[in-house]
Amino acid sequence: MVTPSPVVGMIGIGQLGLPIAVNLIRAGHPVVGFRRSDREAFAAAGGRVAHSPAEVARAADVLLLCLPDERAQAAVLDGEQGVMGALTPGKVVIELGTYRREFKIAQADRLRAQQVEMLEVEVSGSPPMVADRRAALYIGGDASLMERCRPILTAITEHHFHLGDIGSAVAMKLIANALVTVHTLAAAEAMNLGVRAGFDAHRVAEVLRHGAGNSAMFSIRAPLMAARRFSPAPGPFETLEKYLHMGREMAHSLGCATPLFSTAVPYFERAIAAGMAQEDISAVIKLVEDESNHRVDGENARAR
Template structure:
């Protein structure tokens, strides 16, 4: 099918779904979408808004679902004017939400009973990374279906990887997000140490990211820490909480030793408990600042 004639449907055109939709439109796809509120940015970008998930499913050749959790997903699949009842043979569903492997397998069975086919495509990257086509897509499902969907995936980002059967993509996403937590806390630790050593925070952010100590999270979040720009949040503590829970569960099931993740996760949970849920996870630096003590006091440093 010609790209310009293929219709992509999107249910979930919020913080992450919107830049995905924009990338698709810029690549020449017609994009039809549904969101209950705040559709203006989607419309301004050239999207076509309809009144229900079912309308999106009926209009689309390929349907992307980009929803924040299993409750929202269930409402879209099964609620009034839901997706499942509107699917037909030949349709393709790409599930972009992060849920358990069991949830995705059950969803795929339901999609297949309707005559359609399903891939999972986990997004690894912040909304700005998606907008700049620097994010990665981890894809699970049938290899032939992955190949058929490559024009759509290419339009979102050139960095996409087919990892195996359904469920493999969410496993890789959880591995990646354990590193997000670890590297963000490490960036906060470095920024706090730099400021306490007498450097301007902007200088620490500028210099460290040019050397061997840099990471993707330092590049993104050290400038946010320096500017104290914790809202609006490209990645909030509320959002990360799901990945911490699922990642810890996967590590337990696999019997993995996770010393760094085990040390890092409680900081993000404390931020949630402290009412910081809507702030970006870069705000974890505030916890380290609060824990820091006068240089004249004795610390607990095992290398001394």
């Protein structure tokens, strides 16, 4: 007798949640989901649209939460037609959002009091990487629970790593996004150097990604920089912003020197202040180019 796939609930089917839900549907999992608006793509992919978080929680065996911040999470958990009043013992919650470690631990404790288990899963990868099943999952929580959830995790991506207790996954995610920040600024610096050395921008992006200087961020962001394709944004500044703050706080609490991250962060903060929040972070090259222009103008002025 074939055991039916567990019903997967998905609250938060936006830029990141939608490709996760689509991967689950393609793997054969029945998925019921909720989002306040723009649910057409989810329904078109084969998802069943629910009309409240509570409806999703009641229908699902395993509930995935993919919300942008702690405030949105609290509203879904405890608001009208919220999750906490609808969960029953034996269900599993997979927390995909990036929040403070203390917030996650408190959430896990609340769920445990209702005999509901929680797995912390941080997604490292842009929405296109998630769609192509190339993202990585950083996982915190009970290892045996992870094994029970493996079919669902594998439907999302083959790359998952158990790191320890609840809170360990968010720590690794912040480390990863510190590298995203540094590597994106480094890619912008390299692209600007290449163009000013007389090369076509597309040629720089093509050649460097095949050599020792390549990085994941160069491969993803350099073509966007060359094409000046900053919108629609696969990874906007406004999404990265909270990781900048959380990463800086974690480094400070651990007493870690972060010379490159500390240098890079102000560029991204300046981009947000300049009204670029919804552009892709590859647009940081505009600040590097602007600084280069000012330097040339200053040298020309001194020469006169």
